Amino acid sequence: GDSVTQMEGPVTLSEEAFLTINCTYTATGYPSLFWYVQYPGEGLQLLLKATKADDKGSNKGFEATYRKETTSFHLEKGSVQVSDSAVYFCALMKNNFNKFYFGSGTKLNVKP
Amino acid sequence: SAVISQKPSRDICQRGTSLTIQCQVDSQVTMMFWYRQQPGQSLTLIATANQGSEATYESGFVIDKFPISRPNLTFSTLTVSNMSPEDSSIYLCSVEITDTQYFGPGTRLTVL
Numbered sequence A: 001g002d003s004v005t006q007m008e009g010p011v012t013l014s015e016e017a018f019l020t021i022n023c024t025y026t027a028t029g030y031p032s033l034f035w036y037v038q039y040p041g042e043g044l045q046l047l048l049k050a051t052k053a054d055d056k057g058s059n060k061g062f063e064a065t066y067r068k069e070t071t072s073f074h075l076e077k078g079s080v081q082v083s084d085s086a087v088y089f090c091a092l093m094k095n096n097f098n099k100f101y102f103g104s105g106t107k108l109n110v111k112p
Numbered sequence B: 001s002a003v004i005s006q007k008p009s010r011d012i013c014q015r016g017t018s019l020t021i022q023c024q025v026d027s028q029v030t031m032m033f034w035y036r037q038q039p040g041q042s043l044t045l046i047a048t049a050n051q052g053s054e055a056t057y058e059s060g061f062v063i064d065k066f067p068i069s070r071p072n073l074t075f076s077t078l079t080v081s082n083m084s085p086e087d088s089s090i091y092l093c094s095v096e097i098t099d100t101q102y103f104g105p106g107t108r109l110t111v112l
Helices: none
Strands: A003-006 A011-014 A019-021 A025-026 A032-038 A044-050 A056-059 A062-065 A075-077 A084-091 A100-102 A106-111 B004-007 B010-013 B018-026 B031-037 B043-048 B068-072 B076-082 B089-097 B100-103 B107-111
Touching: A003 A100, A011 A019, A011 A056, A019 A100, A019 A106, A025 A032, A025 A084, A025 B107, A032 A062, A032 B010, A032 B100, A075 B043, A100 B004, B004 B089, B018 B031, B018 B107, B031 B076
Parallel strands: A011 A106, B010 B107
Antiparallel strands: A003 A025, A019 A075, A032 A044, A032 A084, A044 A056, A056 A062, A062 A075, A084 A100, A084 A106, B004 B018, B018 B076, B031 B043, B031 B089, B068 B076, B089 B100, B089 B107
16 A cells, blocks of 8 residues: 655754655655654644655755655755754655655754 | 644543534635644544535544534534543644645643
């Protein structure tokens, strides 16, 4: 069945370090892919999305590229800040089915 | 996108009681969703609520335990019935707009 697999956390980085959070998916067809961020005590916020192969989503310095050949959508940021500390969820949506599949979430801790 | 509000933001309830959670969105949407997020876990879809029809429940969730109303295109309620400590979770509503889901801030429920 359709699913999303994320790297386990927590991930602890120093401020200004490079961030990569791995996400791979299993799905037939051509799903849309998403990254959501959840700050402590809040709901999920859409961070970025990509709807077709080779698309790059970007927002607030974060980027992810839809790689169909490796079924991946890894999240990257060149220089993290303390304010980026949150839980990050990768998700996919099967087009025309309106159903989302979420990964398990990766907690990021950024230390000053 | 959409602005989504939920009431209450948090509550502490006694075992055996029921709680109704409200979700309000600032625009008319066809599809609304209710999720549960248990402590430290990812999101689990409870049901999909379309206006004018019965909610569609996911495996493991039943209408008697989680009745849902969807009286119009901007509002929905989820009731958690006959609560037990295992129901302690964050409950999130979301809406779908142009193939993307947007989330409310969540309702943090603790059952004693």
